[in-house]
Amino acid sequence: MSKFAEPMARLIDELKKLPGVGSKSAQRYAFHILRASDEDAALLADAIREIKQALRLCSVCNNITDVDPCVYCSSPTRNQRVVCVVEEPTNIAALEKGHNYSGGYHVLHGTLSPIHGIGPEHLRIANLVARVEQHAVDEVILATNPTVEGEATAVYLARLLKSSGVRLTRIATGIPAGSDIEYADEVTLQRAMEGRREM
Numbered sequence: 001m002s003k004f005a006e007p008m009a010r011l012i013d014e015l016k017k018l019p020g021v022g023s024k025s026a027q028r029y030a031f032h033i034l035r036a037s038d039e040d041a042a043l044l045a046d047a048i049r050e051i052k053q054a055l056r057l058c059s060v061c062n063n064i065t066d067v068d069p070c071v072y073c074s075s076p077t078r079n080q081r082v083v084c085v086v087e088e089p090t091n092i093a094a095l096e097k098g099h100n101y102s103g104g105y106h107v108l109h110g111t112l113s114p115i116h117g118i119g120p121e122h123l124r125i126a127n128l129v130a131r132v133e134q135h136a137v138d139e140v141i142l143a144t145n146p147t148v149e150g151e152a153t154a155v156y157l158a159r160l161l162k163s164s165g166v167r168l169t170r171i172a173t174g175i176p177a178g179s180d181i182e183y184a185d186e187v188t189l190q191r192a193m194e195g196r197r198e199m
């Protein structure tokens with residue numbers, strides 16, 4: 001039997017599902033929420049509910065958005081003929097921090113990982129292929145992370161898109177191997193973008 005009342009145990013169990021949250025942290029958060037005002041607790045619950053109801057994926061690039069197409073795909077000042085392929089929506093925010101890229105994006109929502117049973121069918125690739133086949137794109141920048149999975153994904157996409165004749169480039173590894181784009185500083189990211197190569 002749990003040492004906490006049922007509603008408390010339930011909240012702790014849900015919080016434990018968050019990344020990086022163990023039993024101790026989950027208990028701390030749960031007691032914090034219990035002690036918070038009704039209003040603050042309701043604001044947290046509403047924010048969680050709204051993120052699921054108001055946000056969806058952009059039909060063009062798969063970025064998380066509340067408007068479709070997203071702000072990047074509908075921007076008249078961005079070069080929509082260049083598409084930067086990233087693993088996760090959070091990678092877009094990292095690339096935007098550098099202020100030196102003004103093309104479009106494509107979010108895969110993951111990488112190929114045979115060990116974890118993740119194949120091409122689990123990634124969002126179809127609408128990228130469609131954009132390229134409709135000749136709406138001049139260059140595809142493969143900006144997956146310089147990890148084993150990220151490299152494998154870039155190689156797979158390069159092979160898949162090669163016959164279309166689109167220019168395929170890979171960002172340079174100004175970013176340390178085995179790390180994540182999200183944690184790279186602006187200068188490193190800028191070098192990586194400038195040093196991208198043909199695939």
Ligand SMILES: [Zn+2]
Nearest residue numbers: 058061070073
């Ligand atoms: Zn979009």
